[in-house]
Amino acid sequence: MDKQMENITIAGAGPVGALLAVMLARQGYRVDLFESRADSRKANIYQGKSINLALSDRGWLALEAVGVGDTIREHAIPMYCRVMHDTQGQLTRLPYGQDEQAIWSVSRAGINEQLISLAEQEPLINIHFEHRLAELDFDSLEARFSTKDSGLVTHNSDLLFGADGTFSKVRRLAQELPRQRISHSLEYMPQSYIELTIEPNADGSHKMEKNALHIWPRKAFMLIALPNTDGSFTCTLFLDQEGDTSFESLDSEEKVTAFFEQNFTDALPLLSNPVDAFMSKAASPLCLVHIYPWVFNNKVGLIGDAAHAMVPFYGQGMNCGFEDCRVLSELVAQHEGNWESILAAYQRERKPNGDAIIELAKRNFVEMSDLSGDSNFLLRKKIEQQFSKMYPELWVPLYSMVTFSPHLPYASALAIGDIQTEIMDEIMQLENIHQEWQSPHVYQLMHKLALAKLEK
């Protein structure tokens, strides 16, 4: 290890910052982990906001690299399939992958608190809550944090990571650096979201199928529900911020009630006061963040949402951030503590993958909210699943590449997925495909196309 580089600052103690701290401390670095908010284990900082995340294989791989997979799994619920609810309340089940493959519902607050507690046990980690980054000298790495009681506090280190999320202060300060040619964008999506809740039954059981992610796909908007261990579901309504049917246009209890009655018939009796919640909550925005470079002056790096905020429609935001941590940690070992090389390799390896998953997640809104209810879409999925069982080495469905193939880079998944789409477009042109989709000629053609286009 380069002795000049042993003190590391991490701005942001969300799930990514906390995991990164644990990984670096285990590799022998002194880590100061700063968080602008209070310790959520002691103070209720979420104010009725609860977010659930879908943890999948990339996340697990990173968590298992530091041996905390089992601990986290105790509070996670496997979801083996999507359950689509149509406007009549009819259900369609669609497995996420093969056999026992699942994505896991976790509460963001819960996993964050677990990781913070793990970080606290590390002797090399110091956690500073209620320290908000205010200034950073990108040359000397002198950082100033504003605190409630002690005013502006100065902290020096040799390296600094911005794990401070979509509106990262580290990133915003970096953007102001002169002569560094930093390209960056922050884009608001048309949709915003609010959380709603389905409480458990009196006996603590779930009111809908427990081991599933529930979706009410309605094209321009959708409702989803993820299970919690206490029997409740955390639901999220994604809806345009403005326009015809939107958070702005639905401005009275009557309109909102009619909206729920018309679109979410079967969910309405299960949800806790959805109309009140809709009327009283401020909808949260969805953003995409791009920036390049991710590394400044060979000693400041961005990680997680700070580098690549995406929309939640692929359930990959946290998984991607955890993968950033795993890859970085592997590079630390590989380059034996030479941080110029580590950071350069980190940026080279992760930037294209960040871009790819941002793109995949953006596209998946259409898949979740629109195509999920479409018969062509469902047939495509069935044919793909069938072909994938016949030729597992030749065809892994895109969703599985992203979700269940943690050693395949996102950028490769995106590229292969685009070729698969071309092939499936051709297959779906076959005459009577809806009737004959199980006949051998379909899979013979698919095999021929796959060999020609994918085996390069």
Add this chain to the structure above:
Amino acid sequence: MDKQMENITIAGAGPVGALLAVMLARQGYRVDLFESRADSRKANIYQGKSINLALSDRGWLALEAVGVGDTIREHAIPMYCRVMHDTQGQLTRLPYGQDEQAIWSVSRAGINEQLISLAEQEPLINIHFEHRLAELDFDSLEARFSTKDSGLVTHNSDLLFGADGTFSKVRRLAQELPRQRISHSLEYMPQSYIELTIEPNADGSHKMEKNALHIWPRKAFMLIALPNTDGSFTCTLFLDQEGDTSFESLDSEEKVTAFFEQNFTDALPLLSNPVDAFMSKAASPLCLVHIYPWVFNNKVGLIGDAAHAMVPFYGQGMNCGFEDCRVLSELVAQHEGNWESILAAYQRERKPNGDAIIELAKRNFVEMSDLSGDSNFLLRKKIEQQFSKMYPELWVPLYSMVTFSPHLPYASALAIGDIQTEIMDEIMQLENIHQEWQSPHVYQLMHKLALAKLEK
């Protein structure tokens, strides 16, 4: 006029800020025009940097709206055609439009000083040089400017425009506003640029054809030259910042000399110390800026590069900024000083046009640096010119729509141009088109396609 809204601040006294000040003052508003730099008429602030711009019909229309067209024209040189220089020094001439249509070479510093002097004559305008915007309260419109002698100076007004360029402070402050859902991006292009000079002959005459824009198109890079009234040419070399042949890779006098000898044979003996200039100058970046909204709290607006910085390859940056001013000024008259309506209409009308010209300018790098030397490209231009002469109501070439059709919005030019490209792609597929391009069947087909696709 709304008496509540009579004091206007403009941040940035470049050409756009100065013209906007004149327009608003003539409509009865008190304008305070702030500029971070010193008065260039008194101090040499450009330090060897000289930029020439191509003023064209959109710019003239705006200047003529305040009656200053003739004054500006005294220092401008019409360029009727591009003169392309190949690697052997062979020349190809390509007119910009029909007959006497020209774009006009002006020095940025010169036109800026002329507009500042015009602004100074307006009794309602106060100009404050060496006042750098530091803080802005977007509610109260209290602005603070840092000055050399008087420290931080506070100024209050009812409305504020950010005409402060690509790296606009007003925009950067707006981006930090909470809960406003401001999408924004700043993208660095791979190319940077430096200025070079061709001095006049001893008798003050030009060393190359005066009334032309000279281009040395070399695909990945290019040199251009614009004439000045003193007999000199201001040249700009556009080249990748990094990579195989780039500002970074050409790091010795030998390499730079060889680069000029190989690529700019005929220019080399005319240029003043190009190798020294190349070695000693820091290359300037090229950026694209997008932001939405352009208007904040109904009283702060962005204009010019601050709202829509583009690359210089269509010669439209300043023209677009001047058009912003003209349209805004017309809306002021139309909405009788109701600024909420004025600003909403300004944003609605100008944002799509800003996006369109950013896109057109980006695409034009390929046209200038690559296609200009291509025989297919030249043939396309010839066929288009011919058809356009036959059916002037049906076909105005894209370049002419952008440059010589100041009443056609950029967004319409872009949309029509894309349809023209489809049609020309079909025409270029005709057999023996290079031999038979003058035969009637070409123009008959083109007429049929144009009627079908363009006359909707």
